[in-house]
Every structure is written in structure tokens, then in C-alpha cells.
Amino acid sequence: MTEINPQSPQDVCDAIADAKRDGVRLEIRGGGSKSLIGAPREARTLGMSAMAGVVDYDPAELVLTVGAGTPLAQIEQLVASERQMLAFEPFDHGPVFGQAAGKATIGGVIAAGVAGSGRVTAGSARDHLLGFTAVSGRGETFVAGGKVVKNVTGFDLSKLVTSSWGRLAAITELTLKVLPKPRTSVTLGIDGLDCSNSCAAMAQAFGSNAEVSAAARHHDGATIFRLTGFEPSIAARLVMLPKVLEAFGTMIALDPDQADIFWRETGAGLALKGDVLWCIHVPPRQAANVIARLEPFSPHWSLDWGGARIWMSLDSGEAPVRGAAEAAGGHAMLIRAPLSMRQAIPVQHPRLAGVAALEARVRRAFDPDCIFETGRFLGEEVAHAD
Amino acid sequence: MSIAMPIPDASTLKKRATIIAAMREIVAFDNVIDDIDALRPYESDGLTAYRQPPMLVVLPETVEQVSAVLRWCHREAVRVVPRGSGTSLSGGALPLADAVLLGLGKFKKIIEVDYEERIAVVQPGVTNLAITQAVEGRGFYYAPDPSSQIACSIGGNVAENSGGVHCLKYGLTTNNVLGVELVLMDGEIVRLGGRHLDPAGLDLLGVVVGSEGLLGVVTEVTVRILPKPQTARAILLGFPDAERAGACVAQVIAEGIIPAGMEMMDKPAIHAAEAFVNVGYPLDVGALLIVEVDGPAAECDHLVAEIDRIAGENDAVTRRVSNNDQERLSFWAGRKAAFPAVGRLAPDYYCMDGTIPRRRLPEVLSRMEQLSEEYGLAVANVFHAGDGNLHPLILYDANKPGELAKAEEFGNDILRLCVEVGGVLTGEHGVGVEKRDLMPEMYNEIDLEHQHRLKSAFDPLLLLNPGKVFPQLHRCAEMGRVHVHGGQHRFPEIPRF
Numbered sequence: 001m002t003e004i005n006p007q008s009p010q011d012v013c014d015a016i017a018d019a020k021r022d023g024v025r026l027e028i029r030g031g032g033s034k035s036l037i038g039a040p041r042e043a044r045t046l047g048m049s050a051m052a053g054v055v056d057y058d059p060a061e062l063v064l065t066v067g068a069g070t071p072l073a074q075i076e077q078l079v080a081s082e083r084q085m086l087a088f089e090p091f092d093h094g095p096v097f098g099q100a101a102g103k104a105t106i107g108g109v110i111a112a113g114v115a116g117s118g119r120v121t122a123g124s125a126r127d128h129l130l131g132f133t134a135v136s137g138r139g140e141t142f143v144a145g146g147k148v149v150k151n152v153t154g155f156d157l158s159k160l161v162t163s164s165w166g167r168l169a170a171i172t173e174l175t176l177k178v179l180p181k182p183r184t185s186v187t188l189g190i191d192g193l194d195c196s197n198s199c200a201a202m203a204q205a206f207g208s209n210a211e212v213s214a215a216a217r218h219h220d221g222a223t224i225f226r227l228t229g230f231e232p233s234i235a236a237r238l239v240m241l242p243k244v245l246e247a248f249g250t251m252i253a254l255d256p257d258q259a260d261i262f263w264r265e266t267g268a269g270l271a272l273k274g275d276v277l278w279c280i281h282v283p284p285r286q287a288a289n290v291i292a293r294l295e296p297f298s299p300h301w302s303l304d305w306g307g308a309r310i311w312m313s314l315d316s317g318e319a320p321v322r323g324a325a326e327a328a329g330g331h332a333m334l335i336r337a338p339l340s341m342r343q344a345i346p347v348q349h350p351r352l353a354g355v356a357a358l359e360a361r362v363r364r365a366f367d368p369d370c371i372f373e374t375g376r377f378l379g380e381e382v383a384h385a386d
Numbered sequence: 387m388s389i390a391m392p393i394p395d396a397s398t399l400k401k402r403a404t405i406i407a408a409m410r411e412i413v414a415f416d417n418v419i420d421d422i423d424a425l426r427p428y429e430s431d432g433l434t435a436y437r438q439p440p441m442l443v444v445l446p447e448t449v450e451q452v453s454a455v456l457r458w459c460h461r462e463a464v465r466v467v468p469r470g471s472g473t474s475l476s477g478g479a480l481p482l483a484d485a486v487l488l489g490l491g492k493f494k495k496i497i498e499v500d501y502e503e504r505i506a507v508v509q510p511g512v513t514n515l516a517i518t519q520a521v522e523g524r525g526f527y528y529a530p531d532p533s534s535q536i537a538c539s540i541g542g543n544v545a546e547n548s549g550g551v552h553c554l555k556y557g558l559t560t561n562n563v564l565g566v567e568l569v570l571m572d573g574e575i576v577r578l579g580g581r582h583l584d585p586a587g588l589d590l591l592g593v594v595v596g597s598e599g600l601l602g603v604v605t606e607v608t609v610r611i612l613p614k615p616q617t618a619r620a621i622l623l624g625f626p627d628a629e630r631a632g633a634c635v636a637q638v639i640a641e642g643i644i645p646a647g648m649e650m651m652d653k654p655a656i657h658a659a660e661a662f663v664n665v666g667y668p669l670d671v672g673a674l675l676i677v678e679v680d681g682p683a684a685e686c687d688h689l690v691a692e693i694d695r696i697a698g699e700n701d702a703v704t705r706r707v708s709n710n711d712q713e714r715l716s717f718w719a720g721r722k723a724a725f726p727a728v729g730r731l732a733p734d735y736y737c738m739d740g741t742i743p744r745r746r747l748p749e750v751l752s753r754m755e756q757l758s759e760e761y762g763l764a765v766a767n768v769f770h771a772g773d774g775n776l777h778p779l780i781l782y783d784a785n786k787p788g789e790l791a792k793a794e795e796f797g798n799d800i801l802r803l804c805v806e807v808g809g810v811l812t813g814e815h816g817v818g819v820e821k822r823d824l825m826p827e828m829y830n831e832i833d834l835e836h837q838h839r840l841k842s843a844f845d846p847l848l849l850l851n852p853g854k855v856f857p858q859l860h861r862c863a864e865m866g867r868v869h870v871h872g873g874q875h876r877f878p879e880i881p882r883f
Contacts, residue, residue, distance in 0.1 A: 060636035146810040150773040159592020180642035233685030283581035331586040349586040365839035
């Protein structure tokens with residue numbers, strides 16, 4: 001199908017009106033780095049890349065307003081120039097699909113709720129979106145939230161639109177909270193911990209005064225801990241952390257380049273061989289159970305968020321991943337899979353009936369005509385629930 | 387009471403006896419309060435300008451009872467107002483004459499604490515402080531700390547997305563809640579979020595937090611608990627004027643420091659506080675900053691030295707660093723007593739809660755001074771300086787004819803000013819009934835319609851907490867707000883800052 005490239009929110013409104021008139025669905029697309037997630041769809045593409053640019057950036061206010069189509073890389077470069085960062089550490093999905101990085105846009109990152117290893121202590125994408133302008137499926141432009149870091153005026157639609165995957169509204173502009181980039185970062189590792197001990201060590205670290213900002217287990221077997229902050233604080237915590245984790249083994253400081261590779265890979269589920277990649281969310285204590293249960297299917301896996309996020313790759317689609325996630329009180333999202341599997345298995349873990357119905361009503365509140373229901377999420381469209 | 391609430395439904399009022407009987411089928415006899423005198427204590431929340439005894443109070447003890455109450459009310463089209471501890475400063479729990487007031491006060495259990503996963507699962511009636519008290523023995527705490535934390539309930543915190551002086555570093559309630567059990571108006575029980583981090587689908591939890599009781603009734607909350615920082619130190623800084631204090635705040639953040647708390651007071655607030663608690667605040671300064679840092683001792687030592695240096699570079703004339711907890715608490719004593727201290731300067735005061743971009747502070751303060759002259763009413767300012775959340779306290783005397791109305795109009799002008807400079811109507815107190823009619827200052831009709839449709843997706847008959855958050859078409863000219871008369875709070879034992 002065709003692609004439309006709006007230059008303004010009004011163009012987005014027009015595109016929605018046109019789609020409605022023509023009886024076609026619209027897929028909102030930023031850079032397309034996540035386009036291989038989900039089932040193939042029959043839709044007209046609404047390319048947001050022209051809705052780009054920095055609207056306002058005041059580092060001392062910790063607030064950044066940008067067009068949704070602005071490349072993530074450009075934003076990261078901009079905030080880094082002021083020694084700041086997006087503390088939820090979003091990543092580019094391109095490399096997950098064997099493509100080059102650089103296509104991801106900030107709108108796409110927010111729409112998919114993408115967060116990296118710092119999520120446990122710094123929060124996720126939803127915790128850093130302060131406000132936005134968008135066009136809903138009704139073809140109406142609306143704003144929500146604000147442009148200051150503290151605001152409770154009205155419903156917190158910023159949370160709702162984050163990770164809504166373009167099924168409520170096309171975001172055109174967004175305001176993010178930015179934070180200072182830690183002046184120093186050191187990574188320590190312990191080798192050879194099995195999944196269960198690795199999670200126990202990470203839990204102990206997060207529960208201690210050593211204030212680790214991230215903890216993960218690389219697929220090669222190293223359990224890694226990140227300390228960030230000012231130099232004198234790091235120096236103190238470098239003494240503290242090995243004592244806290246004494247029972248788990250010897251800690252060694254990682255070479256910074258090696259550490260960067262480890263964090264990039266565990267933060268984005270990279271370097272895991274296998275056609276099928278799942279992202280499994282569980283209470284951290286359950287990670288070992290999930291992995292034990294799926295062991296017969298020879299998974300490759302890494303842990304992030306202290307075990308609360310499992311990246312798992314498999315050679316085939318037969319493993320009962322969803323059952324294992326559910327038994328652990330969590331859920332599993334299908335990130336990468338061959339076409340046949342994507343046509344049959346929904347990306348998102350099916351919800352219980354009550355929540356599914358509520359979600360459908362919320363989606364229809366924003367998109368009554370199912371303009372944004374492209375079939376990507378399989379069988380979740382309910383037109384006019386009200 | 388002088389604010390327009392939804393017109394009581396005559397048929398509901400007529401069947402009051404039937405409703406009472408039905409409720410007593412669901413909950414224990416004594417857990418339905420219908421005696422007129424016994425209903426009085428429920429007639430308002432922390433926003434005492436508005437009073438309305440509820441039609442009746444129902445105090446369920448289990449989620450099944452909450453569900454049954456709501457299902458019955460839904461079927462019979464009876465309105466319901468949920469209530470936690472009733473400490474809202476924006477009238478979020480203001481009853482309606484034709485509504486069941488659903489009190490969650492009997493949900494007082496801490497269900498589980500899991501130190502390994504650093505979470506606590508609690509019932510909504512547990513107070514904010516009780517969570518910290520339950521886990522502090524093991525060196526943990528619950529971070530959001532609204533000033534009313536000894537009394538306010540966690541269910542109310544979820545409804546209002548409560549903040550506190552430490553939210554710049556540790557976030558609001560929304561950033562510290564992992565899951566809830568929620569009962570919808572039709573009685574359906576759903577779980578949103580849980581012990582894991584990301585939702586499987588839409589982040590409904592994110593929009594339930596801060597929804598002011600309009601979307602559902604929370605019956606269980608899973609919160610994140612944190613290891614208590616090893617050390618905390620504070621630094622007290624006096625500046626010739628607010629401009630230089632603001633520049634200091636901006637530089638602290640620009641140099642990469644996010645303090646645990648950063649509070650500013652203007653001259654009238656400093657003088658009022660010092661006269662009240664006598665903690666040695668400098669009286670010759672135009673603005674006072676209290677900055678607190680926490681973490682390992684080495685980090686605190688480093689940061690107070692840095693902040694002290696930055697303050698010097700911004701012409702601070704007073705610089706005192708706390709060397710022990712007693713000193714630290716003395717720095718805070720004046721700030722924490724600021725509201726009652728200001729309350730001694732006039733018979734009444736009215737507390738506002740807008741947020742502005744910090745860079746606009748000097749301009750906002752000077753325009754506030756102009757307004758103060760125009761209205762002939764004094765104003766004292768306390769300010770969560772890190773995040774731009776202003777609490778102007780307007781002084782007036784309700785016994786003087788017309789002064790109350792003037793104070794309210796002054797307050798409206800301040801909030802309009804906040805929005806005009808790029809800020810918002812409320813930083814932490816919520817919209818409630820207090821600011822609902824100012825919502826059009828910030829959002830146009832289409833924006834509000836999008837919010838309202840979300841409400842309808844949760845509660846299509848609009849039975850849950852009507853008259854709050856959204857502007858009402860037929861508003862009265864006179865509106866009342868957080869007014870304090872003669873220092874008499876509704877909850878005098880709760881600190882407010």
C-alpha cells in the first residue's frame with residue numbers, strides 16, 4: 001500500500017479522514033526499526049519522519065520537546081552535548097533484526113515503551129514522557145500532560161500512550177524529562193553464577209546501599225553490576241559492593257569497552273542466536289523457574305532488570321514460552337519470529353478477559369473506527385465496543 | 387458550600403431506605419452509616435471550604451464486598467464517591483447528597499513484604515507512613531512522602547498520584563507503584579500490573595494512578611520499597627533575592643546533581659517560619675534554599691561541598707552545612723512549619739499548587755507581587771524549587787466582607803499565570819473540585835473530550851466520583867478552596883508543607 005508523509009498535525013488529521021473515507025487502516029511508522037514485530041498488515045503507512053526537530057530544550061529545566069519523528073540518535077547526541085541523557089536508556093531495535101542502527105525515532109521508542117538496563121532504578125519510557133500532542137483515531141489533534149517535570153493535572157495520558165504501539169493516536173510532538181548523565185560509570189562482574197544465584201546476587205545488590213543502577217546477566221555467563229554517579233561516591237561503593245556480594249564469588253572490574261558491549265547486548269536482547277526471540281517479563285525471583293522449564297528446548301538467554309526481563313532466543317516456535325511466563329506470574333512478548341509464526345502467534349501476551357475488554361474499550365475511545373487496527377496484533381480488534 | 391455539584395437525583399434520594407437495606411445485605415450492619423449525626427465527620431475532606439454530608443457511608447471489608455456494592459449501585463444507577471483517609475486538598479473525596487460514600491478505611495492490612503524483590507503488597511487503607519514503618523526494621527522505606535503521610539492512605543496516594551519533598555529524585559506515586567487490584571464501577575475485579583515491570587498491553591495502571599477516583603476503586607496496591615540511604619545531609623543557603631536562588635538551583639542541576647530535596651522560601655515565608663519555630667533562619671535574605679542530599683557518606687560529603695561552592699558563585703550570603711541529623715532536621719523545621727507559621731499572620735490563608743518552568747520564577751514572583759498589591763492581599767511563597775512546584779499562600783480575613791472572594795480570584799489569577807508561562811494548574815494536590823473549572827485554561831474542549839472518553843471506557847454511566855476533575859457547565863460564581871481559618875485545619879495534627 002501507499003505511504004503518506006505528513007508535514008503537520010493537520011496533515012495527520014487529513015490522512016485519517018482519507019483513510020476513513022477509503023476504508024483503509026493506517027500504520028503509524030517512525031523509522032521502521034520495529035516493523036518486523038507483529039503480523040504482516042494490510043494498511044496504508046503514515047510515515048512520521050517529517051514531523052522531526054527539536055522544539056525546545058532547556059537543560060537546566062530537565063525538559064526536552066521534540067517532534068515525534070526525530071531520530072533517537074540525534075536526540076541522544078543533543079542531550080549528551082549538555083552532559084544529559086534519556087535516563088530510561090531507550091535502544092534501537094534495528095540490530096535485533098540484523099539491521100543497522102540509526103532508524104529508530106523518539107516517537108517509535110515511546111510508542112513501544114522501549115527501555116534499557118537502567119529501568120529498575122531510573123524508570124521506563126512511561127516515567128519520562130511528560131506530555132504530548134497527538135492526533136487520535138477520530139482525526140482530532142489533542143494535547144495531554146504538560147511541559148514541566150511535576151504535574152498531576154487531569155488523567156495521565158502520557159502513561160497510556162507510551163507502549164500503546166500506535167493504536168490510540170499518532171503522536172506528533174512529545175515532551176520528555178531528561179536527566180544528568182552520571183559523571184562516572186563502572187561495571188563489576190561475577191562469573192559463573194547459574195540463573196538462580198545470579199538473580200539472588202542481583203536482588204541483594206539492588207537491596208543494598210551500594211546503589212547499583214543496573215544489574216544483568218550476560219548470555220556468556222557474567223553477572224554484571226553497574227555503579228554510576230560522582231567519583232567519590234563510586235569509590236565508596238566499589239568497596240561496599242564486593243562485600244555485599246561476598247558469598248557469590250569474586251567481583252572483577254570490567255574493561256569499559258567490554259562493559260559497553262555487555263550492557264548493549266543484555267539491554268536489547270542482542271547476540272542471542274536463533275530465529276525466535278522472546279522478551280519475558282516476570283517477577284525476578286521467578287526467572288530461574290522459567291528458564292528451567294524451557295531448558296528442554298535449548299534456549300539462549302540473558303537477563304536484564306535483575307532478572308525481571310528475560311531475553312530468550314530459540315530455534316523454533318514450539319517451546320511453551322507463554323505458559324512458562326504465565327506460570328511465573330508474568331507475560332511474554334514475541335519480538336522476532338519467522339513470518340509463519342508471526343501470522344499465528346500474537347506479539348503481546350493475551351490478557352485475561354476483563355482486562356482485554358477494558359483495553360478494547362479504551363482503544364475504541366480513542367479510535368472508534370479502528371483506523372489504527374492494522375492486524376499487527378492479531379485478533380484484538382473490536383470495533384465500536386461502546 | 388458554594389460550588390456546583392451534579393444535581394442530586396430525586397429518584398435515588400427517594401429510595402434511600404432501599405439502598406441502605408441493600409448495602410446491609412452486602413456488608414455488616416454497622417458498616418453502613420446512615421445516622422445523620424454519624425455522617426457529619428464525612429462531610430468534607432482536607433478541602434474544608436466544601437461540605438456535603440453523604441447520603442450514606444458504606445465501609446466494606448473485602449474486595450468481594452466492594453465489588454458487590456459497586457455492582458448493585460451500577461445496576462441501580464446510584465452514584466459512588468470513594469474515600470481513603472479524606473486528606474485530599476482538592477476535594478477529591480467530597481461527598482454528594484445522592485451518593486454512597488465508599489470508605490476504604492477497613493482495608494488496613496499489609497499483605498506481604500518481599501525484601502528480595504523489594505516490594506510491599508498492601509491494602510489501600512494503610513497509611514503512607516505505615517508502609518515505611520513496616521519495612522524500616524530491615525533498612526527499607528517507601529519513597530513518596532506527601533506532607534500528610536502520617537494520615538493519608540496509600541489508596542488515596544494512588545488516586546491522587548501524590549508527591550512529596552523528595553519526588554525530584556525518587557518520583558511521584560506513579561513511579562513507585564507496580565500493580566493494583568481495581569474494582570470497576572460495574573463490579574468487575576481486574577489486576578493491573580503486578581510484580582513484573584512492563585505491562586503486557588496498554589499501561590492501564592499508569593492512567594489509573596492519578597485518576598482521582600474516577601476510573602475505579604483500588605483494593606490492593608503493590609509498591610516498590612527502597613533501601614534507606616545511608617546518610618542524609620542538608621545545606622541551608624540564603625540569597626539576596628529569588629533570582630539568585632533560582633540561578634543556584636539551575637546551576638546545581640546543570641552540574642549534574644539531582645538532590646533528594648530542594649526547597650525555597652521567600653522573605654515573608656522565612657520571617658513567618660522563623661518567628662514561629664525560631665531555628666535561626668537568616669532574616670536579612672530575600673530567599674532561602676534548603677538542599678538535601680542522600681546516599682553513601684562519601685557522596686553526601688562531596689555533594690554538599692559542591693553545592694556550597696555553587697551557592698558561593700551565585701552570591702549566597704548565608705551558607706550552613708548540617709553536620710549531624712539534629713542540625714539537618716533544624717534546617718527543615720522552619721520549612722515544615724511554614725504553613726502554620728504563615729497561618730499566624732492572618733486569620734485565613736489559601737494554599738495554591740501550580741507548577742512553572744523554573745526559569746520563569748523571577749517573573750512569576752514579581753507578577754505575583756503586583757497581583758498582591760492589586761488585590762490588597764499579602765502572599766507568602768514556599769516552593770519545591772527542584773521541580774518548579776509553587777505553593778503560594780494567600781493571606782486574607784474571611785470575616786471581612788468580600789475578602790474571601792478576592793482571595794479566590796487572586797488564586798485563580800496565580801494559576802492562570804502558571805499556565806501562561808508554560809506551567810500547569812496542579813503539581814501534586816490534584817484537580818478535584820477545586821481546580822476543575824480552571825481546566826479549560828490548560829486544555830481545550832477536544833483535549834478534555836479525549837480525557838472524558840477514557841473515563842467513559844471505565845465507567846460508561848459516569849457514576850463514579852462525579853463532579854470532579856472535569857469542568858461543570860453550571861458553575862457558581864463563588865468558589866472555595868484550601869482555606870484555613872484561624873489556623874484550624876480539618877486535620878490539625880497533620881503537618882502540611
